[in-house]
Amino acid sequence: MAGHHRAPVRRWTVSTPRGLPPGRRAASVRTRGLSRPRRALYLLALALGLGLGGCQDEPPRTPHVLFITLDSVRADRLGSYGYQQRDCTPVLDALATESVLFEQSFAASSFTPPSHASLFTGLYPSEHGLTYWNRKLADVPTAAELFAAAGYRTLAISPLKTLFLVGLERGFEQTFELPFVQEQGRMLLGDAEAINATILPELTAPGERPFFAWLHYYDAHRVYGRQGEQWARRYTDARVPLAVGDSEDYYQLGPEPRPGKAMSQADLNPAQARFISDRYDGGLAYLDQQLGKLFDALEAAGVLDDTLIVITADHGEVLSEHAEQWFSHDPHLVDENIRVPLLLRLPPSAGGAEHAGRRVASLASGVDLLPTLLSLAGVDAGSSRPSGIDLAPLVRGAGGARREVVFAERQAKDRRGEDGVSDDEALRLRDMSRMLRTVTHKLVHHVDRGTFALYDVNDERTDLFGSRPEQAAALVARYQAELARLSTLQSADSGLDDEALAQLAELGYLSKAPDGQ
Numbered sequence: 351m352a353g354h355h356r357a358p359v360r361r362w363t364v365s366t367p368r369g370l371p372p373g374r375r376a377a378s379v380r381t382r383g384l385s386r387p388r389r390a391l392y393l394l395a396l397a398l399g400l401g402l403g404g405c406q407d408e409p410p411r412t413p414h415v416l417f418i419t420l421d422s423v424r425a426d427r428l429g430s431y432g433y434q435q436r437d438c439t440p441v442l443d444a445l446a447t448e449s450v451l452f453e454q455s456f457a458a459s460s461f462t463p464p465s466h467a468s469l470f471t472g473l474y475p476s477e478h479g480l481t482y483w484n485r486k487l488a489d490v491p492t493a494a495e496l497f498a499a500a501g502y503r504t505l506a507i508s509p510l511k512t513l514f515l516v517g518l519e520r521g522f523e524q525t526f527e528l529p530f531v532q533e534q535g536r537m538l539l540g541d542a543e544a545i546n547a548t549i550l551p552e553l554t555a556p557g558e559r560p561f562f563a564w565l566h567y568y569d570a571h572r573v574y575g576r577q578g579e580q581w582a583r584r585y586t587d588a589r590v591p592l593a594v595g596d597s598e599d600y601y602q603l604g605p606e607p608r609p610g611k612a613m614s615q616a617d618l619n620p621a622q623a624r625f626i627s628d629r630y631d632g633g634l635a636y637l638d639q640q641l642g643k644l645f646d647a648l649e650a651a652g653v654l655d656d657t658l659i660v661i662t663a664d665h666g667e668v669l670s671e672h673a674e675q676w677f678s679h680d681p682h683l684v685d686e687n688i689r690v691p692l693l694l695r696l697p698p699s700a701g702g703a704e705h706a707g708r709r710v711a712s713l714a715s716g717v718d719l720l721p722t723l724l725s726l727a728g729v730d731a732g733s734s735r736p737s738g739i740d741l742a743p744l745v746r747g748a749g750g751a752r753r754e755v756v757f758a759e760r761q762a763k764d765r766r767g768e769d770g771v772s773d774d775e776a777l778r779l780r781d782m783s784r785m786l787r788t789v790t791h792k793l794v795h796h797v798d799r800g801t802f803a804l805y806d807v808n809d810e811r812t813d814l815f816g817s818r819p820e821q822a823a824a825l826v827a828r829y830q831a832e833l834a835r836l837s838t839l840q841s842a843d844s845g846l847d848d849e850a851l852a853q854l855a856e857l858g859y860l861s862k863a864p865d866g867q
């Protein structure tokens with residue numbers, strides 16, 4: 351791995367969220383009811399020759415699976431995806447040379463909870479039901495449940511502890527939560543250094559079972575470059591006033607002033623906008639450095655060679671390319687928000703080096719990860735019926751099914767039935783949109799407005815829907831066919847129980863529209 355810089359000096363003061371005892375800083379861990387030993391199952395799996403398999407005369411090894419999601423990381427800021435302005439990601443780019451890289455991979459949503467749920471269920475948001483913070487993952491098999499059933503030790507860590515209230519904790523024996531960090535009145539989520547410090551002892555401890563571990567890193571998310579001056583100013587000069595970019599007020603900026611927002615795009619000059627974008631790269635560089643520390647520690651412990659590594663993101667980030675909303679992700683299904691990195695590094699101990707450096711040009715979707723991982727690790731799919739396809743043949747360079755389209759969808763909170771909210775108003779607030787994308791074009795359906803738009807993917811500012819009627823009609827037909835297929839699956843629309851709703855409200859996720867997670 352590439353060389354690393356010294357860790358930045360932390361300047362944060364740590365406070366405790368309400369309800370926790372003072373001084374509690376370390377991550378908290380929850381152990382769930384799946385922790386009974388599964389050694390027998392594991393040994394059975396070994397005996398049956400499951401797993402990636404090695405040479406003929408070696409016993410087959412069952413790989414560890416390290417599933418890493420990088421919140422808000424758009425593909426085109428990685429050197430391995432063509433970013434040329436600067437080298438923010440030497441560690442990820444080195445990893446890419448050891449991995450299979452999907453050049454055209456798309457998240458199933460532009461919003462954190464539904465996109466993660468799609469990664470872990472192989473289903474689209476309308477199918478798995480976790481469309482917003484007040485909804486809950488439907489009773490469908492999750493990756494953690496399937497790997498647990500195959501004898502894996504399952505563990506997850508996220509600084510966004512609310513994800514463990516809405517169903518994404520299902521199947522994980524242990525979930526590790528990081529305390530919020532408060533700085534100058536802002537609540538910040540735990541950083542990569544804290545994640546590594548908490549999870550590495552777990553991943554490097556000797557154990558009889560392989561692990562399936564989900565690590566959710568939040569360091570590229572707003573507020574960009576919040577890891578301290580070393581990172582915030584890594585790629586910027588000092589002529590722009592320090593205050594720009596330090597506050598949430600500088601994000602989610604629209605063309606016009608909006609209620610509750612102190613600023614609009616017109617209030618920022620180009621140098622300031624550039625400054626904020628440069629800070630995004632600073633946060634990304636910090637994250638990259640910390641991933642290097644994670645991989646180095648796993649290598650030193652002798653774990654890395656036996657580990658299948660997945661690197662992807664739940665969504666990307668608009669960095670002032672689109673006037674509707676600057677410096678944000680949700681709610682727009684533009685490529686900056688949904689085109690994400692996807693690296694799959696197969697374990698060297700199972701012949702992974704043979705596939706190192708392969709680049710796959712075919713379209714891929716977040717819903718493809720579950721069937722692909724089950725296939726690569728030799729884990730039984732159980733009752734799972736993913737909408738995604740198995741990319742394992744493409745990973746191995748053996749051809750196989752190729753996607754012609756990718757599909758994505760997002761919505762805000764659905765408030766139909768609430769007191770004082772008319773159905774029309776509720777739909778306007780929900781603002782559901784769906785997208786169907788080919789290699790060259792994108793159809794966007796604003797469901798609650800009843801409008802379509804058609805874009806060349808190289809220009810998502812010019813709507814071609816009216817001027818290309820035949821192409822539009824063909825894509826609409828394709829879109830409707832895709833929807834019809836989804837509707838044959840369950841459209842789970844289950845709400846949270848009162849306790850979970852109360853916890854989310856206390857953490858601020860339901861009292862206002864958290865349109866930035």
Ligand SMILES: [Zn+2]
Binds near residue numbers: 421664665
């Ligand atoms: Zn996110």
